Amino acid sequence: MLKLIGAALLLFAGTMAGFAQSLALARRPRQIRELIQALQRLETEIAYGMTPLAEALASAGRPLSEPVARIFRGAADRLLGPGQLTAEACWQQAVEESWAGTALREAEREVLRQLAYSLGVSDREDQRQHLKLAVAQLQAEETEAAEQNRRFGSMWKSLGVLAGALLVVLMY
Amino acid sequence: MLESITAVLPPPLRSALTRLPAQTAALVEEVRIREGRPLEIYLAEDSSFVTPTGVLTSSAEAAYRPTRDDCRILLDLLTEHSVYTREEELKKGYLAMAGGHRVGLAGRAVVEQGKVKLLRDIAGFNLRIAREWKGAAEAILPYLLEEGGAGVHSTLLLSPPQQGKTTVIRDLARLLSSGGGPAGVSRRLAPLKVAVVDERSEIAACVRGVPTFDVGPRTDVLDGCPKAEGMMMMIRSLSPHVLIADEIGRPEDAEAVLEAAHAGIRVVLTAHAGSLEDAKRRPVLRRLLEDGAFARTLLLRRTRGAPTAAAIYGRDGRRLDPAGAASPAGMSGAAGGGGARC
Known part of the structure; x- marks a missing residue:
């Protein structure tokens, strides 16, 4: 009896692990798309609205869903805070702080890290160039992430169930 | 500070x-x-x-x-x-x-x-570092007042950089707009409507349009506005008695100053120049000086930290103060006498 319960638990765990992997794969392209949208909004705020950076970041991040919204909100809060931090430090800290909750990978992190060095420190034209570059890089990542999701998304689900079944078989 | x-x-x-x-x-x-x-x-x-x-x-x-x-x-x-x-x-x-x-x-x-x-x-x-210095212009004010104290002469303040022009002009705005005249000035000054065009936010140091320095109770400040355009805007819309602006020198500034003069508005302006001769070598200032736009031209010098008038000239460029007399008391009489024709 105990063995039967154990087997059921193993099968359940395997299935769940597979689903979790597949979900992470599906969340990544969605979050990259959100990042892209936010950066494009930031570009508009900076290039046409001449909005100060803190306000621009806050309004660019407002329509997003968690956890990507947290990056923008975190950076904006730090910029307005009393810490005397540079825009670069504020952005880096916000990215570090919110990163664990996202499904994003190292490639996206590198894009955001590069963006930190140019955020707010140059004229409008230059800001646009840097934001456009970041958006273009993220778009490439998004294509790749969507492709991975298409190819491996369902595979992970079945793999989870099958791995659970394999363990059950081995157990008996 | x-x-x-x-x-x-x-x-x-x-x-x-x-x-x-x-x-x-x-x-x-x-x-x-x-x-x-x-x-x-x-x-x-x-x-x-x-x-x-x-x-x-x-x-x-x-x-x-x-x-x-x-x-x-x-x-x-x-x-x-x-x-x-x-x-x-x-x-x-x-x-x-x-x-x-x-x-x-x-x-x-x-x-x-x-x-x-x-x-x-x-x-x-x-x-x-900007410092508010109330009273910085008190020693200079008597030279700028018209006979009878009805108003103020159109004035150009000249000095090299860092001699206190902005401090003086800020205090002038306060004194003219408060009226009454500082202690020691016998003629009573009627309060005037003062308009300040503060292109570089130095005179009034406005935060969201409200001056943080005391520029007087009857003073309007146009913050961050190019001088020439700002002067025209203020002439048209704010009916000032006196128009104050810092560091003129661009050709379009001259147009605006002459416009003000023709509209019967007094101007108090500053410019970078080491002497009247220097000023006359600058095309814009030469044009204004030749047109007689200024009834008074003051050369500012800092002596022991305080901005004082080193020389005072009338509309025709004639010196009004006895050369070398540096004490305000000595000069106020001279300014009164010399100013009769302006």
Whole structure:
């Protein structure tokens, strides 16, 4: 009896692990798309609205869903805070702080890290160039992430169930 | 006063400047930050270098040398992390700070079609500390008053940089708009409507349109507006008796000044020049002086820290004060007598 319960638990765990992997794969392209949208909004705020950076970041991040919204909100809060931090430090800290909750990978992190060095420190034209570059890089990542999701998304689900079944078989 | 600027300084500079002795800190007029070169401060006209621990020194070796990072952080903090919102100011080579302070900038100019589009790689900062000095213009005011005290003469204040022009003009705005006249002035001045065009936010140091310096109860300030355009706007819409602006010199400024003169509005303006002859060599000022736009031209000089009138000229360029007489009491009689024809 105990063995039967154990087997059921193993099968359940395997299935769940597979689903979790597949979900992470599906969340990544969605979050990259959100990042892209936010950066494009930031570009508009900076290039046409001449909005100060803190306000621009806050309004660019407002329509997003968690956890990507947290990056923008975190950076904006730090910029307005009393810490005397540079825009670069504020952005880096916000990215570090919110990163664990996202499904994003190292490639996206590198894009955001590069963006930190140019955020707010140059004229409008230059800001646009840097934001456009970041958006273009993220778009490439998004294509790749969507492709991975298409190819491996369902595979992970079945793999989870099958791995659970394999363990059950081995157990008996 | 130094506290208001230390907030924007990167940590090494802040720690050096906050350790200056209190008496020294109270006298600082300029803080000069140049990448890789010694940190310098100006106390009135004396220059000193500053060590990392806030000790004044004359040795360039012992002084703190701001790094590239210091300059980068300083620009970031000065612009509230948004350099792109300050492009117009960067083009003109300065940034206005809250509190009326101004930061002059040096760096690499980006030129487009022969005009400066922007400053990049900014490596030189001159933090000029604005100080409100009520009464700075009291000694000068008597020379500017019309006979009977009904109003004020159109006046041009001349001086080289850092002789207190802006301090004087700010206090003039306050005195003219308050009326009554300061202690020691026999003629009573009727309060006047004063309009200030404050292109660089130095005169009134407006925060969200409200002056933070006392510029008088009947003073309107047009903040951050180009002078020529601002003068025309104020003439048309605010019916001022007196129009005040700092550092004129562009051709379009002359048009606006003449427009004001023809509209019966008095102007009180400043310009950079070492003497009346210097001023006459500048095309815009020469045109205004030849047209007789100014009933008074004052040459300002700083003596023992206080701005005083070193020479006073009438509309025709004739000197009104007895040459060399520097005491205000001695000159006020001369100004009264000499001003009869204006």
